[in-house]
Amino acid sequence: MDDDRFRLLVHGVLDYGIFLLDTEGRISTWNAGAERIKGYAAAEIVGRHFSVFYPADDVAAGKPARALERAVREGRLEDEGWRVRKDGTRFWANVVITALYDEQGRLRGFGKVTRDVSERRAAELALRESEERFRLLVQSVQDYGIFMLDPGGHISSWNAGAERIKGYTAAEIIGRHFSVFYPADDVAAGKPARELEIAVAEGRLEDEGWRVRKDGTRFWANVVITALYDEQGRLHGFGKVTRDMTERRNAEQALRERRRLVGHLVEAQEVERRRIAWDVHDESIQSMVAVGMRLQLLASRLPEPHKSAVGGLDEAVAAAIARLRGLVSRLRPPELDRHGLVEAVSAYTDDVAGRWGLAHEVRDELTAEPSPEAAITVYRICQEALSNVHKHARATRVGVTLSTVDNGTLVRITDDGVGTAGTDAGAGHFGLVEMHERAEAAHGWLAVRSTPGEGTVVEFWLPLLPDVTEPEPEP
Numbered sequence: 001m002d003d004d005r006f007r008l009l010v011h012g013v014l015d016y017g018i019f020l021l022d023t024e025g026r027i028s029t030w031n032a033g034a035e036r037i038k039g040y041a042a043a044e045i046v047g048r049h050f051s052v053f054y055p056a057d058d059v060a061a062g063k064p065a066r067a068l069e070r071a072v073r074e075g076r077l078e079d080e081g082w083r084v085r086k087d088g089t090r091f092w093a094n095v096v097i098t099a100l101y102d103e104q105g106r107l108r109g110f111g112k113v114t115r116d117v118s119e120r121r122a123a124e125l126a127l128r129e130s131e132e133r134f135r136l137l138v139q140s141v142q143d144y145g146i147f148m149l150d151p152g153g154h155i156s157s158w159n160a161g162a163e164r165i166k167g168y169t170a171a172e173i174i175g176r177h178f179s180v181f182y183p184a185d186d187v188a189a190g191k192p193a194r195e196l197e198i199a200v201a202e203g204r205l206e207d208e209g210w211r212v213r214k215d216g217t218r219f220w221a222n223v224v225i226t227a228l229y230d231e232q233g234r235l236h237g238f239g240k241v242t243r244d245m246t247e248r249r250n251a252e253q254a255l256r257e258r259r260r261l262v263g264h265l266v267e268a269q270e271v272e273r274r275r276i277a278w279d280v281h282d283e284s285i286q287s288m289v290a291v292g293m294r295l296q297l298l299a300s301r302l303p304e305p306h307k308s309a310v311g312g313l314d315e316a317v318a319a320a321i322a323r324l325r326g327l328v329s330r331l332r333p334p335e336l337d338r339h340g341l342v343e344a345v346s347a348y349t350d351d352v353a354g355r356w357g358l359a360h361e362v363r364d365e366l367t368a369e370p371s372p373e374a375a376i377t378v379y380r381i382c383q384e385a386l387s388n389v390h391k392h393a394r395a396t397r398v399g400v401t402l403s404t405v406d407n408g409t410l411v412r413i414t415d416d417g418v419g420t421a422g423t424d425a426g427a428g429h430f431g432l433v434e435m436h437e438r439a440e441a442a443h444g445w446l447a448v449r450s451t452p453g454e455g456t457v458v459e460f461w462l463p464l465l466p467d468v469t470e471p472e473p474e475p
């Protein structure tokens with residue numbers, strides 16, 4: 001390339017300020033990039049000393065002169081620092097000064113290439129700051145153990161959460177192999193190494209299982225291991241996040257156990273009630289019906305006044321039979337089997353609310369029929385809620401609404417009574433407790449809302465299909 005074209009190129013470059021200084025440091029050429037970066041036109045700046053680009057304190061400290069001395073001594077000098085534009089504003093500059101010699105080896109001046117790297121610097125600072133903040137965040141997180149492993153599985157960083165959960169301080173644990181967290185049998189089975197292999201193969205691995213604290217106690221951990229790669233794609237190590245799930249697991253287990261027990265109780269109660277209902281129906285009622293028939297036969301053969309006396313006995317027996325039939329149907333409502341849930345609840349509500357002098361309404365908005373087990377639960381809770389309305393509410397009306405919501409059966413029993421005094425009735429009151437337990441045993445929920453003077457709403461929901469909870473491995 002000839003000199004002219006080369007000069008044109010340098011002259012037109014916009015991204016770099018490229019210019020020459022004479023041996024004293026005075027500017028002798030200028031280009032478009034220098035004008036763009038520093039704000040001076042060629043006519044304004046050529047002939048002036050290059051120290052005008054430096055902040056006053058750098059000039060006072062002799063920095064421009066020192067830069068030229070070093071360029072002479074070392075041939076070239078690269079520097080990053082603040083420079084000043086014509087309008088007085090600063091920018092972060094990357095500067096390369098090269099000493100220029102002629103063929104006789106005499107110093108002819110300096111070439112200077114300046115770049116405005118303010119944006120890059122701002123981005124770097126922001127990145128560094130956010131990295132620092134992120135590091136502080138990770139370090140202080142208490143709920144999660146967050147730490148790093150080197151490619152061989154040795155711990156290389158530690159945080160407050162890891163210390164809290166596992167009991168080791170950073171000084172004790174850094175450098176040790178992460179298999180110390182695993183129970184001996186898992187280590188013997190090669191589990192730690194396998195987990196790293198899976199993390200490498202699949203990028204990440206999640207596991208739940210027992211881990212061991214420094215003091216030897218176990219905890220139920222949720223662990224996520226992520227393989228970390230550097231920019232060249234080489235395995236840099238692993239990030240590991242550990243949570244202590246012991247409490248949640250215990251709570252879940254306790255809940256499961258409670259549901260199981262309550263479920264057994266509720267079932268045993270139903271079986272017992274059905275048995276009693278059958279006994280009463282098959283034995284007591286049948287034999288009383290027989291007694292009634294004999295009394296009628298006897299009455300037909302007797303003269304008065306004995307005839308009326310025996311007739312009166314027969315009526316008493318008939319009334320007792322009717323009461324027993326009522327008892328049987330409360331113990332084991334026949335409509336549930338024959339006509340379905342809504343019929344049974346309606347019949348029961350008509351019966352009792354009628355007797356108690358309450359206006360009543362049963363609304364059927366079901367779009368799916370609950371399972372037989374759920375139907376019994378609904379029926380029983382309605383029975384208890386209605387009996388509470390009768391006993392406590394001093395209401396004039398009661399409403400029962402059954403609907404299908406969220407894949408389950410939602411039932412609402414409302415009254416316009418005085419409202420409940422408080423939720424805890426104390427010793428000797430089991431109705432509400434039993435309602436809650438029945439709903440829970442069916443994997444649903446029950447809530448009582450009450451406004452003093454306006455009434456009470458008992459609302460409960462049971463799933464159509466009870467969720468299947470898997471059994472968990474034992475320690």
Ligand SMILES: Nc1ncnc2c1ncn2[C@@H]1O[C@H](COP(=O)(O)OP(=O)(O)OP(=O)(O)O)[C@@H](O)[C@H]1O
Pocket residue numbers: 388389391392393415417418419420421422423424425428429430431432433456
């Ligand atoms: N619909 C209601 N209106 C007003 N108060 C109510 C209503 N339902 C319940 N209560 C109040 O809540 C308390 C607890 O009810 P719960 O059914 O647990 O016990 P109980 O009916 O008193 O006794 P039990 O049901 O064991 O025979 C009642 O004593 C009553 O004070």
Ligand SMILES: [Mg+2]
Pocket residue numbers: 384387388430431432
């Ligand atoms: Mg009650």
